[in-house]
Amino acid sequence: MKVSLPEVNFSDWGDVRYLHLGTEWVQGSMKLDAPFDIELEYVQRMMAWLLFVDPASVAKRHAMQLGLGAASLTKFCRKTLRMRTTAIELNPQVVAACRGWFKLPADDAKLQVVVADAATEIRKPQWLGTVDALQVDLYDHEAAAPVLDSEDFYADCRALLTEDGCMTVNLFGRSSSYERSLAKIVAAFGEEAVWAFKPTREGNTIVLAQREPSQPKRPVLADRAQTIQTRWSLPAPKWLRVFKPVA
Numbered sequence: 082m083k084v085s086l087p088e089v090n091f092s093d094w095g096d097v098r099y100l101h102l103g104t105e106w107v108q109g110s111m112k113l114d115a116p117f118d119i120e121l122e123y124v125q126r127m128m129a130w131l132l133f134v135d136p137a138s139v140a141k142r143h144a145m146q147l148g149l150g151a152a153s154l155t156k157f158c159r160k161t162l163r164m165r166t167t168a169i170e171l172n173p174q175v176v177a178a179c180r181g182w183f184k185l186p187a188d189d190a191k192l193q194v195v196v197a198d199a200a201t202e203i204r205k206p207q208w209l210g211t212v213d214a215l216q217v218d219l220y221d222h223e224a225a226a227p228v229l230d231s232e233d234f235y236a237d238c239r240a241l242l243t244e245d246g247c248m249t250v251n252l253f254g255r256s257s258s259y260e261r262s263l264a265k266i267v268a269a270f271g272e273e274a275v276w277a278f279k280p281t282r283e284g285n286t287i288v289l290a291q292r293e294p295s296q297p298k299r300p301v302l303a304d305r306a307q308t309i310q311t312r313w314s315l316p317a318p319k320w321l322r323v324f325k326p327v328a
Contacts, residue, residue, distance in 0.1 A: 089174040091182050100151040100178060109151025109183070116184040117160045118314070119153045123251060123285035125315055126278055127154055129324060130214045130247035130289060132317065133297065136308045140164060142213035145241065147199040147229075152179040154216050155194070156186070161313055164214075165191045169199045200229050203237050212241040215248040230262050235269035235290075242292035252286045259286055263327070266290050272328045279323040289324075296326065 087103040093113070097120060100109040110120045119125045131139065142165070144158035149170035159166040170176055173196050179185035188194060195202060199219060202208070215238055219229050238248050248270075252262045266288055267275050274294035280286045297305075299321075306317035 086172045086174065089172065089178045091178065098151075098182065100175075100183065102172075102175075109153055111151055111153065111183050117156050119157050121153070123253075123281045123283065123287060124150075124153050124218075126281075126285075126287040126320060126324075127216045127218065127249045127251065128157070128309075128313075128315055129276075129278070129287065129317075129320055130249055131309050131313075131315070132302055132305050132320070133247055133291065133295065134213070134245065136305065136312060143167070143211055143243075144214040144216065145169070145208070145212045147203070147215070147217045147238075148219040149175050149179055149185075149194065150218055151183045152185040154218075155179075155192070156184065158214070159186065159192045163191075166193075167208075167212075168194045169197055169202050170194065171196070171198055200234060200237070203241055209240050210243060213243050213246045215241055215246065217248060218251040230265065232265045232268045235266050239269055239290070239292060244293055245295075246292045248290045250288045250290075252288055253284055263288060267327065273326075275327040276324060277327050278320070288327075 090101050090103065092099050092101065096113050098111045098113055099107045102108050112118055112120050140163040144164045144166045146154050146168040149155060149168045155166055155168045158164045176194055176196060186192060217238065242248065250266065252259050263277070270290040271294065274291040276289040278287045302321055306321055309315050309317035
């Protein structure tokens with residue numbers, strides 16, 4: 082069966098470029114004068130897994146994005162954090178748009194963009210247990226609810242992770258759908274392993290789930306947050322005011 086994929090386009094507003102999938106909904110953005118920075122607040126929060134690892138180990142780790150968007154996370158992980166980075170994207174037009182309009186580099190020894198259905202691709206044996214930072218942002222062109230959002234899907238995500246790996250998920254939409262999605266993540270990962278941010282002004286709530294739960298003490302988190310801000314210019318100290326365990 083041939084899947085009908087939406088057309089891909091972009092718009093510029095001031096010094097920011099936005100990606101759209103045939104509607105006015107924003108699927109990602111890029112600052113034209115800082116194309117490798119992460120521009121949107123909720124996308125910055127998808128990097129909260131950095132709070133749970135030794136900053137010195139980051140460049141040796143593997144990041145995977147499910148859903149490319151405007152490639153903000155992919156570019157940041159590959160270029161700024163110097164990680165091995167894999168992105169899985171269903172729509173080849175999105176990949177072409179990111180390469181043509183959003184400064185996504187060509188594949189190389191540390192970057193691989195796979196055009197595939199994420200639900201199928203992540204079950205392949207080569208990925209299991211290899212991902213330290215899994216970032217899930219899967220929305221259709223209407224941006225109404227996550228495309229993949231079942232307990233089985235989140236269990237497959239957990240199987241991708243290394244022992245100290247984390248998944249971050251963008252949940253956007255009505256609060257009832259947020260509660261349902263959160264319950265599925267908790268069922269797959271266990272309540273002790275799940276953390277959540279308060280929603281952004283735009284209504285995006287980022288949830289983080291660890292393969293194996295750990296509860297770092299506040300001073301450790303505060304110290305790491307300061308390092309993250311100093312080294313990579315992410316507002317991590319601010320995250321700690323709006324980020325806490327679900328349990």
